[in-house]
Amino acid sequence: MEQLDKIDTKILRILQKDAKKTTKEIATMLNLTVSPVYERVRRLESMGYIKQYVAILDKKLINRSVTTICQVSMRYHNEAFIEKFEQEIQNLEEVQECYHMAGQVDFLLKINVGSLDEYHDFVKYKLSKIDNIGVLNSTFVLKEIKHTSEFYI
Helix, strand or coil: CCCCCHHHHHHHHHHHHCCCCCHHHHHHHHCCCHHHHHHHHHHHHHCCCCCCCCCCCCCCCCCCCEEEEEEEEECCCCHHHHHHHHHHHCCCCCEEEEEECCCCCCEEEEEEECCHHHHHHHHHHCHHHCCCEEEEEEEECCCCCCCCCCCCC
16 A cells, blocks of 8 residues: 655644545645645545544434443354344444454444433343343443544654
């Protein structure tokens, strides 16, 4: 993969903070003209550095203020069970993030719902219906200290 130069890195930093910045605004910030900045952004997109542009919502305003970290341990660890879990977790809208882990637990889920009752129903009627789950361990976020989607580059 092609190496990034300082200007590419600055463009990525700017877009991570505010993806709505126009090419003209970025060019002004970097003391460049619009055309090369436009070409660099398109190149960064085509090379896969920029995967997508998103709006980050306020979870309180959309009634998803309860964040739960759920550790999932599987009963059996064969390929078919793992793939089935990974496929089924994709269909659960409450799951915002899912990681296949090494260590004492098999999967780590980040789940956002509106209340503890909603979480209870989610576990009872959705998550626990997935075959081969052995142990679920849920912890609840009391206060969000740091949350970012930015990578340090």
